[in-house]
Amino acid sequence: MQSQVEHTRSWQDVLSAEHMRRILEVLEVARSSAGGTRYKEALVDAIATVFDVRDVTFFFGTTYPTVFADPAPLLTGAAEPLLREYQERWRDKDVFALPRARRVLTDDGFATLDDLARLPVPQRSYVEDYLAPHGMGTASAIHLRFADGEALVGMFDRERYWDRSDITAMKFLAGHLRASARSVAIGEAPPEADPFVGLSPRQWDVAELIGDGLTNAEIAVELNLTEMTVKKYVSRIFDTTGFRNRAALAASVSRRVSL
Numbered sequence: 199m200q201s202q203v204e205h206t207r208s209w210q211d212v213l214s215a216e217h218m219r220r221i222l223e224v225l226e227v228a229r230s231s232a233g234g235t236r237y238k239e240a241l242v243d244a245i246a247t248v249f250d251v252r253d254v255t256f257f258f259g260t261t262y263p264t265v266f267a268d269p270a271p272l273l274t275g276a277a278e279p280l281l282r283e284y285q286e287r288w289r290d291k292d293v294f295a296l297p298r299a300r301r302v303l304t305d306d307g308f309a310t311l312d313d314l315a316r317l318p319v320p321q322r323s324y325v326e327d328y329l330a331p332h333g334m335g336t337a338s339a340i341h342l343r344f345a346d347g348e349a350l351v352g353m354f355d356r357e358r359y360w361d362r363s364d365i366t367a368m369k370f371l372a373g374h375l376r377a378s379a380r381s382v383a384i385g386e387a388p389p390e391a392d393p394f395v396g397l398s399p400r401q402w403d404v405a406e407l408i409g410d411g412l413t414n415a416e417i418a419v420e421l422n423l424t425e426m427t428v429k430k431y432v433s434r435i436f437d438t439t440g441f442r443n444r445a446a447l448a449a450s451v452s453r454r455v456s457l
Contacts, residue, residue: 217367220248225374233344233383238272241375245340245351246274253277253334255352258384262304262348266295276332277354283328291324293317294339294350303341303350307372310338310360329354340372346383393439393450401438404431408444409451 213221227244231237238256246254253275259265266289273281293299293314302309317325329337334354342349360368394402400421407417414432418425432444441447 212363212366213370214363217363221367221371221374223248224371225378228375229378234385235272237382237384241351242272242274245353249353251353251355251358253352253354255354256349257352258344258347258349260347260385262300263295265348265350266290266292275354276334277352280328280332288324288328291320291328293321293324293337294352296321303339306369307342307376308338308340308365308368310365311336312360338368340368340375342372342375342379344379344382344384346385349384392454393441394454396438397435401431401435404428405435405439405447405451406455408432408435409448409455411448 224241224244227240228237231240238258242254242256245251253273255274255277256272257265257268258271259268271281293311294303294309296314296318299309299314302313311325314321325337329335333356336355336358338353338358338360340351340353342351394405397405403421404417407420412420414428415425417423418428421428423431435447436442439447439450441450
């Protein structure tokens with residue numbers, strides 16, 4: 199009977215006012231941050247500061263398995279100088295890559311090492327030979343889904359005991375972070391190719407004057423060319439850049455010049 203009563207208790211019965219203050223503070227930081235690197239840095243710093251976690255990491259990938267292959271994760275504290283060792287030796291042995299860890303994390307949003315009793319030998323070695331010697335005696339993670347992929351926010355301390363209220367708080371935090379993260383993109387957009395890179399110096403001179411709004415006749419006078427020569431330059435500029443009209447070309451020239 200007692201277990202049934204405890205099971206029906208809501209998070210409101212478990213979380214203290216201090217827990218709620220911390221959760222709301224982290225959520226506000228996440229809400230006010232844009233995507234990409236800024237979001238990662240803000241969230242990692244907030245969790246470390248608000249929940250007093252010594253080392254926090256942020257690994258991102260387009261799918262759960264690719265999270266562990268993130269070539270440029272965000273690492274702090276004791277984890278920061280260990281990236282190369284992790285990538286070369288321990289990535290495939292990460293405890294949170296285990297199928298049962300994935301189930302817990304994707305279902306509940308939060309997991310600790312205590313959720314993963316009886317680790318296989320490779321993962322036990324990861325804990326004993328990689329985490330522990332570097333002062334990371336406890337490990338936990340939050341799983342997040344974004345518009346363009348998934349992430350694990352790792353949390354490491356020399357010693358830490360997650361009691362029932364702490365675990366409830368982290369699951370509550372994870373749930374609300376997930377709700378807001380669905381529309382956030384973390385992967386950095388590739389830089390736009392420069393459409394003008396293939397132009398000759400003279401073609402660029404013509405393109406700049408088109409950007410200034412000059413007609414072919416006016417460009418011919420400005421550059422001491424015949425109008426027919428200018429027309430040939432304009433045609434080649436369109437072929438090289440891919441623009442279909444002078445307005446689009448002029449707008450792109452203006453953006454480039456203003457950089």
